[in-house]
Amino acid sequence: MLDLQAGDLSAFERIVEEYQDFVHHLVYRFTGRREGVEDLAQEVFLRIYRARDRYRPEARFRTWLFRIAYNLCINTTKSRRLRRTGSLDTPIGGDAALGDVIENPDVEAPLVVLERNEVFGRLREALSTLPPQQRAAMTLYQYRAMSLREIADVMSTSEKAVKSLLARARENLREKMRPYLGASGVQESADAAENF
Amino acid sequence: MIPLDCRQTREELVAFDHGELSEQLSNAVRDHLSRCAACQLAHSQDLQILQMLEREPRPLASREFLQGAVAAARRDAAVARQHQKRTWFAGAGVLAAGLLAGALVFKLIATDDDRDIIANLDVLDSLALLKDADPGNESALVLELAKAAPDETLETLLGAGAGEDY
Numbered sequence: 063m064l065d066l067q068a069g070d071l072s073a074f075e076r077i078v079e080e081y082q083d084f085v086h087h088l089v090y091r092f093t094g095r096r097e098g099v100e101d102l103a104q105e106v107f108l109r110i111y112r113a114r115d116r117y118r119p120e121a122r123f124r125t126w127l128f129r130i131a132y133n134l135c136i137n138t139t140k141s142r143r144l145r146r147t148g149s150l151d152t153p154i155g156g157d158a159a160l161g162d163v164i165e166n167p168d169v170e171a172p173l174v175v176l177e178r179n180e181v182f183g184r185l186r187e188a189l190s191t192l193p194p195q196q197r198a199a200m201t202l203y204q205y206r207a208m209s210l211r212e213i214a215d216v217m218s219t220s221e222k223a224v225k226s227l228l229a230r231a232r233e234n235l236r237e238k239m240r241p242y243l244g245a246s247g248v249q250e251s252a253d254a255a256e257n258f
Numbered sequence: 259m260i261p262l263d264c265r266q267t268r269e270e271l272v273a274f275d276h277g278e279l280s281e282q283l284s285n286a287v288r289d290h291l292s293r294c295a296a297c298q299l300a301h302s303q304d305l306q307i308l309q310m311l312e313r314e315p316r317p318l319a320s321r322e323f324l325q326g327a328v329a330a331a332r333r334d335a336a337v338a339r340q341h342q343k344r345t346w347f348a349g350a351g352v353l354a355a356g357l358l359a360g361a362l363v364f365k366l367i368a369t370d371d372d373r374d375i376i377a378n379l380d381v382l383d384s385l386a387l388l389k390d391a392d393p394g395n396e397s398a399l400v401l402e403l404a405k406a407a408p409d410e411t412l413e414t415l416l417g418a419g420a421g422e423d424y
Contacts, residue, residue: 071331078327082319090317099317104327111331182314185307203276204311210278228272232304239310243303 063123066114074114078107085131091201092135094190102138106131124208128216132198139194181242188238196231203228262290267297271304 065073082103089102109130117126189197195217202213214221236243259282262270267290273279274287291298364372 071328071335074331075324075328078324082323082327083316086319086323087316096317100320100323103319103323104330107327108330108334111334181310185310185314200311203272204308210273210276225269225272229269232272232307233268235307236300236303239303239307243306 063114063117064119066111067117074107074111077110081127082107085127088128088131088201089135091189092132092194092198093139094186094192094194094197102134106134109134122212125212125215128202129218132202132216136194136198184239184242185235188235191238192231192234196227196234199224199227200231200235259286259289262286264290264294264297267291267294268300271301275305275308 063073063077066077085103085106086099089106090096090099093099093102106127110127113130117123189200192200198217199213202208202216203210208216210221210224214224217224267287270279270283270287274284279287291301
């Protein structure tokens with residue numbers, strides 16, 4: 063970033079290269095839809111480029127980048143009043159539990175794929191119905207390398223507020239995904255925690 | 259160890275799963291989970307959802323994205339440079355127009371006395387002297403000019419009472 067501040071455009075290229083997939087995913091999750099992800103991702107990088115002189119090395123670059131993406135997506139979501147439309151994201155229907163879909167090795171492959179797609183469809187639908195801030199908090203939380211403090215910095219809020227947003231998001235998702243969730247016990251829960 | 263109730267446990271699960279709880283609080287959460295079937299189930303389902311989120315296919319940047327983003331930044335930089343140039347020229351134009359307008363107004367409304375005052379301003383001579391002064395020796399010249407200036411000029415320039423300080 064300091065090279066970019068010094069006018070080195072190849073530094074910008076390196077930044078885009080390193081973070082492009084990351085930003086695509088963030089934008090996708092923040093806005094809750096696939097359409098227009100590339101345009102918004104490009105706008106994120108353009109804003110980084112324009113704001114290069116305002117970046118201070120004291121701030122962690124990743125936090126700064128995420129904040130730009132977060133603000134852009136929140137504003138876009140507000141202004142467009144994004145509404146889900148019937149698309150590839152629309153779930154197919156059915157009631158298979160996730161545990162069955164992912165863990166049962168006896169199920170025929172095409173069926174597994176179909177059911178998994180359905181579960182992911184439901185998941186996307188559930189995510190898209192979350193309030194934008196809860197969705198953003200969940201997205202950032204997913205990056206295990208990000209502490210709750212850093213998430214709070216990105217969202218310009220307190221750590222306590224982030225915890226609260228996440229707790230509510232988890233509750234909402236649990237409610238919406240209930241038909242797809244297995245009733246696992248403590249041991250399974252502990253295993254899953256290790257895998258997460 | 260402080261025992262936690264269901265509400266407290268649910269609140270702490272976020273930090274618990276993120277490995278951000280103290281050892282003592284983590285133990286308290288574990289203890290509650292081992293005793294409460296409802297929280298155990300909720301936690302298990304939370305983890306399943308987090309796993310699903312991990313596994314969900316993500317949109318990746320296209321091959322052309324990098325080139326597109328860099329090209330957009332280049333275009334943006336070019337536009338910014340042009341804008342800067344235009345702003346500079348516009349500013350210079352406004353300044354020149356202002357000076358011209360000022361000169362015209364002066365020419366129209368100034369009396370002969372005003373013109374005499376402008377023509378005989380000592381300060382103009384002083385500026386000319388300063389311009390020709392040896393580089394680095396301007397301060398000495400300013401002192402010399404100040405000494406040579408008539409008292410009334412100094413008073414006018416420095417204000418009433420300034421002469422006493424000198």
